[in-house]
Amino acid sequence: MTGGILSQLVLPLCLFIIMLGMGLTLSPGDFTRIFRFPRPALAGLGGQMLLLPLVGFALAAWLMPTPALAIGLVLLAACPGGVTSNMVTYMARGDLALSVTLTAVSSLLAVISIPLLVGWAFLVFDGGYQSVRVPVLQMMLSLILMTLLPIALGMWIRARNLRLALWLEPKISLFGMLFLAVLILGVLYRQGDQVATGLMSSGVAIIALNLVMMALGMVSALLLRLDGAQATSITLETGIQNSTLAMLIATSFLQDEQLAVPAALYSLVMYVTATLVVVYRRRGMAISAKVAVQD
DSSP: HHHIIIIIIIHHHHHHHHHHHHHHOOOOHHHHHHHHHHHHHHHHHHIIIHHHHHHHHHHHHHSSSHHHHHHHHHHHHHSSOHHHHHHHHTTTOOOOOHHHHHHHHHHHHHHHHHHHHHHHHHTOOTTTTOOOOHHHHHHHHHHIIIIIIIHHHHHHHHOHHHHHHHHHHHHHHHHHHHHHHHHHHHHHHHTHHHHHHHHHHHHHHHHHHHHHHHHHHHHHHHTOOOHHHHHHHHOOOOOOHHHHHHHHHHISSOOOOGGGHHHHHEEEEEEHHHHHHHHHHHHHHHHHHHHHHOO
C-alpha cells in the first residue's frame, strides 16, 4: 500500500511541483523563438529528438548486458533536457534563451516521444519483458497532466505576478535538486546490487551516451557556424537529460526500479562532464578577454 501511494501519488506530485518551477521561468516567447531563430533551435532539437534516441538505442543494443538496463538507457535518451541544463548553460555563459527554448519545446514533444520510444524499446529488448504492456495512451495523458499542465500553470503565474514567480522559482529549484538526490539515494539503497552490477557492466554505455551526444552537439553547432554561446547551449542541452523524469517514469508508470538504474548513474556522470564544460568555457572566455585587453 505504501509503495503504491509513493509511486502513484507522491512521486508524480513531486514531478508536478518541479515542472511548475520550470514553467515559472518560461514565457510564450520561449516557444516562438524557434521560428525567429530557426537554425540554432533546429540544430538543438535535432540533436535531442533524433540523434539522442538513435544513439541511445545503438549503445543499448551494443553495450547493455540486460534488457532492463537497455530499456532504461532508451528511456533516459527519450527524456528532454531539464531545468538543470538551463542552470548549467547560465553558469557556462552560453545562450540562455536558446537553452530555455530547447528545454521548453523538447518538453512538449516528449509527451509523444517518450511513450512511443519506450514502447519500441520493450519490443526490441524483449528478453524477460514479454508480458509487459507499455500503456502508451495512459502515459501520454499522465505526462500531459504532470508536465505540460504545471508548465502552463507556472507560465500563467509568471504572467500574472512576476514577483511571486521570481520568489517561488529558486525555492522549487532547490526542492528539485534535493528531490533528485533523494530519488537517486532511494534507487541506490533498494537496488544496490543492481546498481553495482550496472555500474560495472553498463558504465561504458552511460558515459559514452553523454560524451557522444555532447560531441555531436558541438560538431553540429560548428558545422552550422553558430557562435560560442550557442554552441555551448546545444552541447549542454544534448548532454544533460531530465533524469528525474526518467526515474519517475520507471518507478511510477513501469513500476520497475531496475529501469531507473541508468538514469541514476547518468545523473552522476552528466554533472561531472557539465562542470568540465563550464570550467573550459569560462576559462576560454577569461583568456580571450585578457588577450583583448593586451591588444
